[in-house]
Amino acid sequence: xxxxxxxxxxxxxxxxxxxxxxxxxxxxxxxxxxxxxxxxxxxxxxxxxxxxxxxxxxxxxxxxxxxxxxxxxxxxxxxxxxxxxxxxxxxxxxxxxxxxxxxxxxxxxxxxxxxxxxxxxxxxxxxxxxxxxxxxxxxxxxxxxxxxxxxxxxxxxxxxxxxxxxxxxxxxxxxxxxxxxxxxxxxxxxxxxxxxxxxxxxxxxxxxxxxxx
Numbered sequence: 001x002x003x004x005x006x007x008x009x010x011x012x013x014x015x016x017x018x019x020x021x022x023x024x025x026x027x028x029x030x031x032x033x034x035x036x037x038x039x040x041x042x043x044x045x046x047x048x049x050x051x052x053x054x055x056x057x058x059x060x061x062x063x064x065x066x067x068x069x070x071x072x073x074x075x076x077x078x079x080x081x082x083x084x085x086x087x088x089x090x091x092x093x094x095x096x097x098x099x100x101x102x103x104x105x106x107x108x109x110x111x112x113x114x115x116x117x118x119x120x121x122x123x124x125x126x127x128x129x130x131x132x133x134x135x136x137x138x139x140x141x142x143x144x145x146x147x148x149x150x151x152x153x154x155x156x157x158x159x160x161x162x163x164x165x166x167x168x169x170x171x172x173x174x175x176x177x178x179x180x181x182x183x184x185x186x187x188x189x190x191x192x193x194x195x196x197x198x199x200x201x202x203x204x205x206x207x208x209x210x211x212x213x
Contacts (some may be wrong), residue, residue: 008071008155009165016071016155019064023075023147026058026134033058036144044078044146049138054087060132062091062152069158070104070124073132074151078115081143085112088135089120095128103130125159 023045024038033056036046049056064070070091079085091104104122112118124130132152136145155161 008069012069012155012158012161015161016153019062019152019154021060021062021150021152023060023150025060025150026147027060028058030056030058032056042146044148047136047145047147048143049141052138052140054137056136056138058134058136060134060150062130062132064126064130064152064154065156066126066128067157067159068126069155070122070126070130070152071155072151072153073120073122074149074153075118075120075134076116076148076150077118078146078148079112079143080114080145081138081140083137083139084143084145085137086118086134086145087137088133089118090133090135091122091124092131092133093124093126093128094131100131126154 026035026045026047028035032049032051032053034048034050036042036048038044047056047058062070073089073091075086075089077086086108088108089104089106090102092100093103094100103124104120106120106122108118132150134147138145
């Protein structure tokens with residue numbers, strides 16, 4: 001997985017926060033998917049299917065403010081069955097109800113253990129509503145995938161920090177441009193002006209005296 005945090009300044013990374021959610025927030029419109037909600041014997045959200053197959057999607061809304069930068073998504077899971085697994089982690093931006101735009105898409109290609117955490121690095125700036133989409137492949141109706149914590153790491157007000165940084169850079173550049181002009185008035189050498197020596201001043205005074213007589 002690519003590390004997208006390398007080009008983010010450290011002072012921004014210091015402001016990074018983690019939004020802790022539970023898989024209970026997942027929903028779906030797929031009629032072949034069945035949810036088993038938390039109970040005494042299993043605190044996580046259990047996902048099963050009536051029909052095996054690929055591309056079984058579930059969705060979760062991410063309550064993030066506009067201008068935030070999403071950097072990481074971590075999903076804790078447990079699965080049964082060798083062939084059933086999470087195959088895709090996706091972020092979708094939506095404003096109009098009839099359209100949506102994929103802003104992050106990452107395949108889970110590596111062989112994942114039966115229990116673990118799937119991590120997905122991203123670089124998505126929140127402009128509209130953001131949905132987290134998780135795609136699962138089921139090889140059998142007997143298999144299940146259980147989901148627990150969903151951690152979304154983000155930098156709040158990231159766009160405000162970037163704009164402020166740009167304004168500072170512009171001001172700094174303008175100051176550097178004004179320095180040479182200001183230097184013309186500070187240094188007499190830049191205008192080829194030479195101060196008269198002591199001897200020249202003495203001779204000038206003598207000339208004035210002679211003229212006065």
